[in-house]
Amino acid sequence: MAPVYDHGGGVRSLRVPIPDNPLGHTLVYVVDTDRGPVLVDTGWDDPASWEALTAGLTACGTSVAEILGVVVTHHHPDHHGLSGRVREASGAWIALHPADAAVVRRTRAARPGRWLTYLAARLTAAGAPEHHVAPLRAAPADALPGLSPALPDREIVPGGLLDLPGRRLRAIWTPGHTPGHVCLHLEEHHPSDRTGHGRLFSGDHLLPGITPHIGLYEDPDDTTMTDPLGDYLDSLERVGRLTPAEVLPAHQHAFDDAAGRVRLLLAHHAERLTGVLALLTGPLTPWQLAERMEWNRPWAEIPHGSRNIAVAEAEAHLRHLVKLDRVQPVPGSDPVAYIAA
Known part of the structure; x- marks a missing residue:
């Protein structure tokens, strides 16, 4: 495929690979401004990813050295990973929401x-065997990626316009x-005259064919x-009410009908919550619940790392149901088990 896709109106996208990941790549957007190009996300910190990013910028008629700034939709390494290298090569600023x-x-x-x-402690508390x-206790300290992410220079203000000379790009906080995930609303007339209100850089919040992972906000020192x-x-x-003419996500491909996609995702999670409640006729730990939930493959075929993600997602659904008074923890259970209220 072509290394660069021109979306019109001074917006292009580059496919920056994610090593050993079924998502394949991150779509990095290059937005022209009156003072030079600004990137929306940067891709994974990997030699092949850096090569793809620099080659893509060359194909756009620019270079890393000319980048004015980087707007990061969220802190995950496939989005924020190369931000530091871009700043070292160009002096670009990096903007991120305060929570991320x-x-x-x-x-x-x-x-x-x-x-x-x-x-390891969180999984044990969730009932993992x-x-x-x-293996987590025995793993080397540097086994996880993205442990030295670049510190941002600027904080993204929810609802505010970002400092992109000659453009109107508004931050929409979408936790x-x-x-601290943000979507970015380009409040400009669509270059192809599509019906709707501008374009939305949606990061991982709104994707055309994938339900984004919703796990736990990981802060070891916060018991909230x-x-x-x-x-x-x-x-x-909130995003559904924006009615953008086109959505430019960080994975897969651009699409329209944001409101329709929002309805599908809301229906998916409503069905998911109903399914979780049906499973909680008896006490289950988060691990036991995850074992019984429906995933894209049988539990026995889910690899170790993906099971960690699945358990976090099960816990996120439990927390929401507890907040709605539909589920309650079983008093005295250790590890804690939950049952429908």
């Missing part, structure tokens, strides 16, 4: 192995996938019972 900037600061400040220790947790799924559902409603 806090994640970056915690990650950088944590001692080696802190996140593996935290993950010892044979699943043991759920991460606490957050509700990421509730945040996500509220964020979906």
